[in-house]
Amino acid sequence: MRIILILLAGLLSIHGFGQNCDCLANFKFLENKISKDYAGFADKVNSSTIDEYNKIKEIYTLKAQEISSIKRCELLLSKWLEYFNDKHLGLEITKNIYWTFKKIDSTTVLFRIPTFAWEAKPLIDSLIKSNLETISSTPILILDLRGNGGGIDYSYLELLPLIYTHPYESKGAAWWASEGNIRSFEEALENGTIRKGFEEETKELIKALKLNPNTFVTTDKEDSVKRDTVFKYPLKVGVIVNDFCASSCEQFILAAKNSEKTTVFGTNTLGVLDYSNSGTADMPTENIKVRFPKTRSNRLPEYPIDNIGIEPDVRITLPDNLNLKSEVDEWVLFVKEYLEKELEQK
CATH class of the missing domain: 1.20.920.70 (Histone Acetyltransferase; Chain A)
Structure with missing residues (x-):
């Protein structure tokens, strides 16, 4: 690069x-x-x-x-x-990282995901759906998230069932119930700018914020994540990150670390997660907006991530590569060989 x-x-x-x-x-x-x-x-x-x-x-x-x-x-x-x-x-x-889904050989599938942006969700879901048989019959799944600066958590939801092994607690986040934040949600409902399907959830959030002004409000009804199905395959999941991994990419890493199948490889992530779910407000001068987070992670103050990042389970010190097309580079080979050795030892 x-x-x-x-x-x-x-x-x-x-x-x-x-x-x-x-x-x-x-x-x-x-x-x-x-x-x-x-x-x-x-x-x-x-x-x-x-x-x-x-x-x-x-x-x-x-x-x-x-x-x-x-x-x-x-x-x-x-x-x-x-x-x-x-x-x-x-x-x-400069980053030139391409979407990639390929079966490297009989043991390993590579899925390279350069973003979790809202518009990327249909592609992620489609690649999972069309290749589910391959994923669920291959011992190793490598998720390459290098260069992934995040997006929205909604985009990666279909990945989670593939790596799930047991119930776990999700810390979630709390909304700051300020007058301005409440008004912004009300205006979004009135203007029809709430994403389709989230209208009722937004109304419930507004009610909770109004009942608890100027405090942090957690709306999650259940912090425990429990799924009915545990896929036999993949047996091992390797998630590759570098320090471009931020925001929703980091939130995915926290979820992935709850899986007994998953090992995170690479470097520390960037560390942009403690305060999230950003909103905007118009400044007095036209065409200028300020952007600011509206939620605070429930991990705080015990487990901060901002400006620190999430530590990988296995650190990779090979030269980084931000010009990735469909190739299997040194990082992927490192992860593949590491996980193959783990399978041999079972």
């Missing part, structure tokens, strides 16, 4: 990601490129600012040494670029 540094109107590639990402090497490249080729460098870093610049450079050098994954490295480098206060400077990560 590559990170693209935008310098004025030009594009420069930053290569060399290893151990997922060699962030120190990328920071050194970036600092050298900016100091030599950025037209504004001499104006920004001069005799009166050089000491401050060198101190900041030293701090970021130390921070970069501690980072070994792509997204977190990009966040760090972007923060460093803010020193120059130039909107022409920026980083951009």
